[in-house]
Amino acid sequence: MTTPTNKVIVTDPPRADLGDVDTLAKFGVATVHEALGRSCYLGPGLRPIQDGARTGGSAVTVLCWPGDNLMIHAAVEQCRPGDLLVVTTTSPCTDGLFGELFATALAQRGVRGLVTTTGVRDVADLRAMGFPVWSAAVSAQGSVKATAGAVNVPIVVGGQVVRPGDAVLADDDGVVCVPRERIAEALTASQARLEKEEAARAAFRQGQLGLDRYRLRATLADLGVEYVSAAEHPERQR
Template sequence: MRTVVVTDPPRADAEQVDALAAHGVATVHEAMGRTGYLGPGIRPVHLGSRVGGTAVTVLSWPGDNLMIHVAVEQCRPGDVLVVTTTSPSTDGMFGELFATALQHRGVRGLVINAGVRDVAELHAMGFPVWSAAVSAQGTVKATPGSVNVPVSIAGELIRPGDAILADDDGVVCVPREDVPAVLAAAEARAAKEEATRAAFRRGELGLDRYGLRDRLPGLGIEYVKYGEDGS
């Protein structure tokens, strides 16, 4: 495996990333045609955070956090650090000291396809983390990897500078060149959802609003009065 540190990759527009984050992971995922989601295995360590930022990617050896140390130097304000390993790992590769260094650099959060620790401290300092595991298991600092190269989590490609959006529903990645189009699609979806919300508040049923009622007979669904089916 070639080990490199790529400096100053292009990044998605910060204002557009912030606007995307405001719509939330689920809306953006749907607006993208149900792509970009990093899967149910990446969960928030604490609920209640919503962030958007540009990816600084890290490819590390399992149980070895050397390249996270290397990556900190490459982070800028508005970034989200995205870490994965060359094979599955649940070791606690990241904790409160890393978060302190990243907060100083204006990093908005961490997405890691491995483990984290110091959970109480991370919560107290308000540093959002999405991870595959929580583990006190320590790591070493010995094996080279890469920073700011394309990585994959749950089959989704993440490149340096791509938009990373994370909230209580999980994490979604938007390719940096697609951010303007996805933002427009998310805004349109949000407007449509608001119209539907208003309709539901008036009492309209989803069966009618979505045109589902007429489809039921074709699916073999029958309405019968209580007792007529032998119950």
């Protein structure tokens, strides 16, 4: 795993197929996460600065030092159309390491968005230009450009390993990272889950209860849950 002593920029890593990434993104973060056995989720700490954005891309990873965005500058050069930048730091940092100028440079290169465990700023400008961002904080705190880190190496975000070229999907529900070798599995499992949800949706519209559709009455009984009237309940008699 990457440590602060690694000072490297890896060029031209293998990338996820963008057609597959686009198909996965259409399923949505929650569906893909559930379809893969409730895995690959990067945690509730990454929140969108905008509403309604849904995107996916091939990860370009960045490891910075706290308060220092030098390696983001280095990463811009490594980005291609269809990429999604994923940034973290060697220790926790909520400073505004990313803003509108970075987004302008990345948009010009066809980058689809940013996921960062740090803070971002210029959020009004980012929203106006339609550059989607998922971050841990919004902060006007500035940064320096003085310490070497790494680009396109494995990093850890929300307890999950994100490798360059993995499929990163993001929407209003958060962010998931699907390893390249699991993309085919994710496509099949997500389609199956979507069909299952569509069947359940149709049943609920007809009035069926989740208790019956998912056979949860037996679960309640096995757990010792009883049905009693309000008149019979002990609390009623106090």
